[in-house]
Amino acid sequence: MAADVVIVGAGIVGAACARALARAGARVTVLDRGAAAAATSAHGEGNLLVSDKGPGPELELAKLSLRRWVALADELADELGPRFPSVEHEVKGGLVVVTSADGLAGLRRFAEAQRASGVDAVEVTAEEARELEPDLASGVVGAVHYPQDAQLQPVAAAEALLASARRAGAEVRTGVEVTGPLLGADGALAGVVTSHGKVAADAVVVAAGPWSGEVAERLGSWIPVRPRRGMVLVTTPMPQRIRHKVYDGDYFAATQSAGAELQTSAVIESTRGGTVLIGSSREQVGFDERFRAEVPAEMARRAVAVFPFLARTPVMRSYLGFRPYMPDHLPVIGPDPARAGLWFATGHEGAGVGLAPATGDLLAAQLLGFEPPVDPRPYAADRRTLLDFRPLEIRS
Structure with missing residues (x-):
């Protein structure tokens, strides 16, 4: 109607x-x-x-x-034509990494439950994880690969x-x-x-x-609905060294937390332009936009623990925004x-x-x-x- x-x-x-x-x-x-x-x-x-x-x-x-x-990526491209910017849809896959035996056991249980719900979740060894991402830190003991994960602009x-x-x-x-x-x-x-x-x-x-x-x-x-603040760091462009969306095993817990305090986890991926996006943070501070140096510092520390080479990579900017949080x-x-x-x-x-x-x-x-x-x-x-x-x- x-x-x-x-x-x-x-x-x-x-x-x-x-x-x-x-x-x-x-x-x-x-x-x-x-x-x-x-x-x-x-x-x-x-x-x-x-x-x-x-x-x-x-x-x-x-x-x-x-x-x-x-x-949709194909539909929009066909409908709007080549002069309209691409949505940059890329099925790059995700890789969730852990650095402890307890973390690996928890990740295995989570992935098993996801597989029962139709998710393609492939457990990989530390060696196989480094074949997917050669620059991973030596402390990574295992991972789960998610081929369905994707990204767009x-x-x-x-x-x-x-x-x-x-x-x-x-x-x-x-x-x-x-x-x-x-x-x-x-x-x-x-x-x-x-x-x-x-x-x-x-x-x-x-x-x-x-x-x-x-x-x-x-x-x-x-x-x-309440605002939940988050921040992203953006590096200078470089030859692409990160092939997937890579994050540590703490990310899921952070997304599901009801706490208002600052929570961070390592979430790292490359863009088509050569920059690396580094997240993530979550905190409930209303619509407060004031910069707090400890937030990007903690995000950077966690990212370097996953990809040590990032310690030598300049960050050219950061940005923050507010997500619509539901209890x-x-x-x-x-x-x-x-x-x-x-x-x-x-x-x-x-x-x-x-x-x-x-x-x-x-x-x-x-x-x-x-x-x-x-x-x-x-x-x-x-x-x-x-x-x-x-x-x-x-x-x-």
């Missing part, structure tokens, strides 16, 4: 929702108070991963999205999805801030009020990343249970780039009444694992 849909947020998740909805026949308007793909999407590494996800709903969404990105990908959505009739308006709800005569949500006037719609989708909680509140609702580590994709016409596609934390295609498909299917590609219930806004975080005044 035709529908007028406003999407709040022009990052990669909002862009994927816009494309899916527009190509299914909806009349879509995307609003962003800043530039398109300029916030969270511009401050990540472009990871498309199954290696960091245990069995469960997030992994199911990731497996679907990995398949979708393979097709997140800003180029978001811009390509938005360009495709425009070709399907969507309108993208930047520099427009949502300030409140547009209510119909019956008090129901009928669109949004913005800094540039009113925009009527049958449905409003909040896809504003870590700012989704603020937008939801402005629209008379609630969602427990149960799952995104919300679906309708608001209390406000008809309000929908969410947010809370992906550091996996938004990887999960964007499946998120767009799932959101569009629910909103337009199609068969969903995966069971939508684990991503519902009123799921049991979020009930304890709801303010007392709005708990059912």
